[in-house]
Structures are given as C-alpha cells and as structure tokens.
Amino acid sequence: MDTEMVKKAKKLLGEMTLDEKIGMIHGAQLFETEGVPRLGIPPLKMSDGPMGVRHEFEGDQWKTVGYSDDYVTYLPCNSALAATWNRNLSWETGCVLGEEARGRGKDVILAPGINIKRSPLCGRNFEYFSEDPYLTGELAVPFIRGVQSFDVAACLKHFAVNNQETERLWVDVEIEEQVLRAIYLPAFHKAVAKGGVLAVMGAYNKLWGEHCCESRFLLDKILREEWDYDGAVISDWGAVHDTDRAARCSLDVEMSVTSDFNAYCMADPLKEKVLSGEISESVVDEKVIRILVLMMRLHMLDGRRKSGSYNTEVHRRKVLEAARESVVLLKNEKDRLPLQRENLKNVLLIGENADRLHADGGGSAEIKALYEISPLMGLKSRLGGNVRVDYARGYCSSEEFGENDREGNGQEPHNWQETSLEDGGSRLTKKEAEGSLLKEKRRKLRQEAVELAKCFDTVIYIGGLDHSHDCEGNDRENMKLPNEQDDLIQELLEVRPDMIVVMIGGSPVEMGAWIDKTDTLVWGWYAGMEGGNAMAEVLLGETVPSGKLPETFYKTHLDCSAHALGEFPGDKKVSYKEGLYVGYRYNDTYSVEPQFCFGHGLSYTTFEYSALQIKKEEKRICFRIKNTGKTAGKETAQLYIRRKKKDWPLQELIGFEKVFLETGEEKEVVMNIETDTAGCEILVGGSSRDIRLRCEG
Structure with missing residues (x-):
C-alpha cells in the first residue's frame, strides 16, 4: 500500500x-x-454488474428510478467473452464497462465473476468464464485492467468456492485444501497479483463451516497475508x-x-x-x-478523476467485435454454412430465441440496454427486401400460464432481490405447469412450425435457454432443453434434415435426442446488444467463426464429475469429492466422452500445425500454424501439459494464443511457459481432444 x-x-x-x-x-x-x-469524503457508489452498468434503484427500496438516463451498452456475458479466447477483446470489454461505470458516476463495478464452473447446472454460470482456472485467470486480468483504467474499481467475485445457487447463503463446502488451491483459487490469485484488482467481493456460502465474508482463513491468511492484497x-x-x-x-x-x-x-x-x-x-x-x-x-479525493462516458459508438463497435468471436461452430459436416447470400430466396427462423431479447434478466446481471439486436432482426436487416425472412415461434414457455414474478391483483412485479435472503438465498421456482392448455398450445405451435418448414428453401432453428433458466438464485435440475424443444427439433429434422440448428444459452444443454440427425450446429451465448448482428454475420459468412468452448459440453450432467464423483447441490453441506478432476480434467482422464470437448470450435477454413520446439532455458515453446483453407480466419492454439504423475489429471491447459491468418499464410506462434515442464509431455492443438503436436518437456 x-x-x-x-x-x-x-x-x-x-x-x-x-x-x-x-x-x-x-x-x-x-x-x-x-x-x-x-x-470532503464522498460515499462509495457501487453497481452491478458484469454485462453492463445496472439501472438505478431508489436508495432504500428495490424500485427502479425510471428515468431515461440509465440505458447502457449491453455487453456479452463472461461465458461469451471466454469463448473468444482473446485477451485483447477481454481488455477492450473491460474498458467499455469501466468507462460506462465512470460515466454513470460509479466508483465500484461488481465484476468480473470468476468462479469455476464446477457443474453445468449452476444458474449463474453465464456470469463466469470457464471450468478452467488458467483460462479464467488469463481473461480476467485484462478485463480488470480495462475496467480500472477509467478510475473505477473492479470488484472480483465471489471469493470463494461459490459454485451453486441452491442454499447459497448457508451451503457449507467441504473440499481438500490442495484442491482449493489448485482449482478454485488460482484465478483469484492471478487477478490480485497480475490484475491489480482494487476490490474483492466475499461469497455467500460457507467454507469448512465458516461464512466466506467472515473467514479469517480466506480473507486474512490467503488474501492479505499470502497474496499481500491491500x-x-x-x-x-x-x-x-x-x-x-x-x-x-x-x-x-x-x-x-x-x-x-x-x-x-x-x-x-x-x-x-x-x-x-x-x-x-x-x-x-x-x-x-x-x-x-x-x-x-480512484482519484475520488483529489479532483483528477476521469469522467467516463456511456452509449458511445466506439462501445457498440467493441461489443460487436467480442460477440463475433464468441460464436462457436460446433458442427458443419456438409458445409451448409456459410449461407450463400446469392442463393437465398426465402428463410424461415423457428424458435423463441430467434426473437427473444435477454438483457433484462438473469438476476443482478440484468441490464437496461440501449437496444438489443435479436437474430431475427440481425438476419432480416442484412438480407433486405430481396429475401423473404419469416418467423415461427415453434414453442412457448410456461410464463404465459402464470409462471412469472407478478404478485397478483394487478400489482407491478416486485424485484426478486427484496426477498433474496429468504429460503437460503435460492429463488424458489415453480415446477413447469404441464397442464393441458400448455401442452395443447405447444402442440399447435409445433405443428404450425413443421408445416411452414416444408415451404421454405432455408430453415434455421434458434432455440436453447433464456434467463428463466440461466438465472441468479436458481440451479437447473438437469441439462434438458425446456419447453418440449427436443420434440420440436426432431419433428423439424424429419421434414427438413438440412435445417441449421442454433442454440443460445449460458450453459450446455442435452442434445442426444437429435444431435446425430443434424449436420449443422452453432452455439451462441447471451452475446450483448449486438449479438443478433454477430450471429447473422457468422451464418452469412461475413464473419468467419473463431469461438472455442471454454467449458465441456457434456452429453448429460451425469457425465460431469461434480455429479459422477462429488455432490451437487448437496443438502446444506456439499462435498467436492471429485477433487482435481473438474471439467475436462475428469472427462479426459477417465475417457468419458463429452458431446463437445473443452476448447472445441470449428472454422470455415482449416489450419495445419508444424515444427514444435521447446526452448527450456527461455521457458517458451514455438511452433507454426498455416491456413490451408479458402478463406482468412482465426485459430486458437492451445497448450496442454501431461505431468505423468499418479493421481493427477491427464492434462491441463497452460497456454493459448489466438492467431489471424490469411489464406495460405503461415506464422510462428511463441508461447511463454509459466509452469515447470520437466519430465512432462507438452501437447499443442485445437482443443483438448484435437492434439496436433507433442514433445517432451
């Protein structure tokens, strides 16, 4: 200090x-x-959150002020940002958030969230980066630096092991200290040591019987003494x-x-x-x-503080860049993508997420967005009057049948945070009303969509999750698609096997009912105000996809170690029995086949790796990547280490670089190695299961 x-x-x-x-x-x-x-000491003014500066509330009640001056730039969620595997985009996104927070007169922005994604069912996963501590830390550091470059403190959260929403106020985490330090603390440490984060938020839950915000072990021993945090x-x-x-x-x-x-x-x-x-x-x-x-x-006392600004053209451009690189192409077996604009005559979009806006949802991550482009608008605005673009809803949620937050009797909805300390901090959601009215409504919507699909040259399904499922205070029961979407997708593929499937969400979903029947699959996220434009650009080939999965996409949640070996969500006490085997560390070590592996993501071009060298004295590796396809594109090369150590995960990510290459261009990639590689095997490739090069460390 x-x-x-x-x-x-x-x-x-x-x-x-x-x-x-x-x-x-x-x-x-x-x-x-x-x-x-x-x-001359001002109050400390804070605001949520990771996807933009939240709207204003009255000082003593959860009632929105309601003026027009708190509309803001809506940023991609942290999961989307992680899918870019792009440190510079993380920094630029942080800069946007910091400048907007300062422009709104805030001193502390309650972001980023960097908790490890232990289970795909955690309702708040969309706010977090990854299941991997290295990737999380590498993206959190530039994000924090970007925020704080505008005299605003980033508030790193939630310290620590805050990995579920069920009973989040009282759940007691049982974990071995070695596992805590190897998996759940490294990203926090990197944010403190390299990011210089100015504020840290304690977590709701307990660790070893002690609430994290009252923990001498976490806050005194680890944070203050070991990490020298001031x-x-x-x-x-x-x-x-x-x-x-x-x-x-x-x-x-x-x-x-x-x-x-x-x-x-x-x-x-x-x-x-x-x-x-x-x-x-x-x-x-x-x-x-x-x-x-x-x-x-933060220069709050000396009159030399930056002023900030919000809703600028530059900010909108930056969030579009991040949204573009967040889109992940999961399957493209028959090269149906990109769509050839000159061949398009009529296009049908099916699914609520084609037209749904997501900004005002998810809990404290909700945003009063200046605007939000849906995929429907993104495509329609690009294709103009010469291509017919229609929309069919295809399914509906149970919200239409009384499943909402209204108090009844014609009253306005209350903000959920008023009662967020009740029921252990869990937002108790009603079971989906599977009554005859709802089922009949869905049957009619499904039938209409299937009939329409027969009449269009190009059919694109855009479904997935929304913030009634990806939501603070709420964990999902399983990974199944809600609202009978599996039935709809299967029926559509029966009549349109060429249908392009697009999923939007903050966490993976089960795809087993239809994954083998579709040859084209794209994953989007809550990608911010420009998300629909970014998705349209990728589908039309204006942007070559370069996103990679920052987490394992399991076939079912039972293929995740938190469920297969450990406990989730537990009953007031949760045991992390899976130990070090979190995410791909478990699946790769025990040969549990995922739907799509950690780091996976395709492109419209292809890349060739060669000439791996390790320079031990300089603690770096070098190799070459060549674009062997017909279009320019970006590839994220990933560096893994195999320690050949008993009772240790098969491999772990220790480096990555994202490289842009023109057609036929070849570049040397150099990565610094922070980890001791003596006696280990070094692996380089396009994902955790697409290893192209290897050598002894």
Whole structure:
C-alpha cells in the first residue's frame, strides 16, 4: 500500500468521529455507503454488474428510478467473452464497462465473476468464464485492467468456492485444501497479483463451516497475508451474519438487500461493541484506511478523476467485435454454412430465441440496454427486401400460464432481490405447469412450425435457454432443453434434415435426442446488444467463426464429475469429492466422452500445425500454424501439459494464443511457459481432444 496514501488516510481518520467511521463501512443505501461531507469524503457508489452498468434503484427500496438516463451498452456475458479466447477483446470489454461505470458516476463495478464452473447446472454460470482456472485467470486480468483504467474499481467475485445457487447463503463446502488451491483459487490469485484488482467481493456460502465474508482463513491468511492484497473487501449483499466475526476479519464494507441500514452487523451493533470496549476501535480504523486508500487510488479525493462516458459508438463497435468471436461452430459436416447470400430466396427462423431479447434478466446481471439486436432482426436487416425472412415461434414457455414474478391483483412485479435472503438465498421456482392448455398450445405451435418448414428453401432453428433458466438464485435440475424443444427439433429434422440448428444459452444443454440427425450446429451465448448482428454475420459468412468452448459440453450432467464423483447441490453441506478432476480434467482422464470437448470450435477454413520446439532455458515453446483453407480466419492454439504423475489429471491447459491468418499464410506462434515442464509431455492443438503436436518437456 502506498505509504503516502496511508499517511493521508490516517490524517483524515484522525479528524473523524466513530459515527463517521462506522458510516463508511456499511451500506447507507442499497448501493452506497455514507460519506463524510465536512471532510470532503464522498460515499462509495457501487453497481452491478458484469454485462453492463445496472439501472438505478431508489436508495432504500428495490424500485427502479425510471428515468431515461440509465440505458447502457449491453455487453456479452463472461461465458461469451471466454469463448473468444482473446485477451485483447477481454481488455477492450473491460474498458467499455469501466468507462460506462465512470460515466454513470460509479466508483465500484461488481465484476468480473470468476468462479469455476464446477457443474453445468449452476444458474449463474453465464456470469463466469470457464471450468478452467488458467483460462479464467488469463481473461480476467485484462478485463480488470480495462475496467480500472477509467478510475473505477473492479470488484472480483465471489471469493470463494461459490459454485451453486441452491442454499447459497448457508451451503457449507467441504473440499481438500490442495484442491482449493489448485482449482478454485488460482484465478483469484492471478487477478490480485497480475490484475491489480482494487476490490474483492466475499461469497455467500460457507467454507469448512465458516461464512466466506467472515473467514479469517480466506480473507486474512490467503488474501492479505499470502497474496499481500491491500485493496478493499466488500461483502456480497446479505452475506454477513455475525458482527464480531465480520469486524475481526479483513472485511471492509458490509452491504445487504434490506433498508434497515443501521441494523447491519457492521453498523450500530459494531458501534455498541466498540463503545463497550468489546471490540477495539482500531479494528474499524483499519477498514476505513483501506477504503480511503481505495478512494485515493480512484482519484475520488483529489479532483483528477476521469469522467467516463456511456452509449458511445466506439462501445457498440467493441461489443460487436467480442460477440463475433464468441460464436462457436460446433458442427458443419456438409458445409451448409456459410449461407450463400446469392442463393437465398426465402428463410424461415423457428424458435423463441430467434426473437427473444435477454438483457433484462438473469438476476443482478440484468441490464437496461440501449437496444438489443435479436437474430431475427440481425438476419432480416442484412438480407433486405430481396429475401423473404419469416418467423415461427415453434414453442412457448410456461410464463404465459402464470409462471412469472407478478404478485397478483394487478400489482407491478416486485424485484426478486427484496426477498433474496429468504429460503437460503435460492429463488424458489415453480415446477413447469404441464397442464393441458400448455401442452395443447405447444402442440399447435409445433405443428404450425413443421408445416411452414416444408415451404421454405432455408430453415434455421434458434432455440436453447433464456434467463428463466440461466438465472441468479436458481440451479437447473438437469441439462434438458425446456419447453418440449427436443420434440420440436426432431419433428423439424424429419421434414427438413438440412435445417441449421442454433442454440443460445449460458450453459450446455442435452442434445442426444437429435444431435446425430443434424449436420449443422452453432452455439451462441447471451452475446450483448449486438449479438443478433454477430450471429447473422457468422451464418452469412461475413464473419468467419473463431469461438472455442471454454467449458465441456457434456452429453448429460451425469457425465460431469461434480455429479459422477462429488455432490451437487448437496443438502446444506456439499462435498467436492471429485477433487482435481473438474471439467475436462475428469472427462479426459477417465475417457468419458463429452458431446463437445473443452476448447472445441470449428472454422470455415482449416489450419495445419508444424515444427514444435521447446526452448527450456527461455521457458517458451514455438511452433507454426498455416491456413490451408479458402478463406482468412482465426485459430486458437492451445497448450496442454501431461505431468505423468499418479493421481493427477491427464492434462491441463497452460497456454493459448489466438492467431489471424490469411489464406495460405503461415506464422510462428511463441508461447511463454509459466509452469515447470520437466519430465512432462507438452501437447499443442485445437482443443483438448484435437492434439496436433507433442514433445517432451
């Protein structure tokens, strides 16, 4: 910590009353702490989230302000960003978020989320990067640096092992310390050590019987002592339960979802303990000093702060670039893609996700987007009047039959966060109403879509998930497609075996019912305001797909180690019995065939790898990639290590580089190696199961 800043902080501290100090370490509004106006200390203003700056709420209730000034740029979700495998795009996306947060007058943006994707059923996976700690850390670091380049603190979350939404406030994680340090902590460490993150958010759950926001082990031993972290630690909203424990650990700011701000654990209850002598005032002082230093780092006290801006043309261009590279081509067996514009006469899009907008959903990641382009709009706006583009819904969700958040009696919907501390923090969702009305409605929609599909030259199905399934506070029961989509896809493929299938979602889905019947499959994500344009560009060949899967796409959730070996979601206690074997580490080691493996993603061109060399003294490897196809494209070369070690995963990602190549062009790729490779095998390829080159380390 900068000694000059500490001196200034201590000087300010010496002029503050106990009440003023206490006001700085807990929420005084839903997203603000108290400032000290007489000393020129402003409140600390925070906002969600990872996909853009959230809309404004009234200070003491979860009611939107409702003005027109909080529409913002809607960013691709972190899963989409991870699918780009592009560090520079991660940095640029972070810059957009930081500049928009500053433009909206925020000091701390509650992002990025970097929890490891232990199970595909976690409802919040779309907010996270990957199942792999290396990939997560490599993309989180530039993202954080981008955010913080605009005098806004990134708030890294959720520290740590926050891998499920079920009973998230109380679930107690049992995990071996070796596994914790090898899988679940490395990305956090890299974000601290290399990203220089200025704020960290504690998690809701418990670790070894202790709530993470009150954990001396996590916050003091690991974060402060081992990692030498001197930034601020902020609680998740409602994650603090005990005044004494919160005060005596390295937590600096307590936030919650309720409006009884003075009743928070680190408000009046802490003040009373200080006045009684039970807790030393120096405990409060340490927290206030860290907050003041944070403010100085953000230039909140010296008048030299950047102003920021939002909804700019540059921002929209940057999120389009990220959305383009997030699209993953999973199958293209008969080269139906890209579509040849000159051959298109009439196109039918089927499926709700062709026309559905996703910005205003998912929990605290919801965004009041300036606009959002659907795939239907993206395609229709490109093909113009010479190509007929029609839409058939194909299926419907149970929301139409009363499954929504309305309180009834004509009242407005309440914000789910008002009651988000109830029921263990899980958002209790009703079972889908499989009544006769709903089934009949779906049957009619399915029949209409199948009949229409016979009449069009080109048919594209766009389905998958939405934010009633990928959602904070909610875990899925399985990976099955909702709303009888499997039946619809199968019936469509019977009459249109040439149908292109596009899936949109934040987590993998089961595809076994129809995957062998379709030869063309594209995966999209919640890709931001320009997602529909990006998808249209890929389908039409204006953009060559270059996305790669940042997680394993299992055939069913039972092929995931959290379910096959461990527990998910557990019952108040969850045991990570799978140990080190998370994601592809399990599938590759135990030869469990996935639907699509970690790192998989096709292109409209082909690439050839050659000339692998390892330079041990320089700690780097070199090899060559050549574009052997008929169009320019980007390839993400992936570096894996096999340690030949008993009771250790078969292979682990330790490097990657994304390379652009013109047709026929060849380039040398150089990767630095951070890992000791002595006695190991080095593997290079296009995915965890597409290894092209190997050598001894």
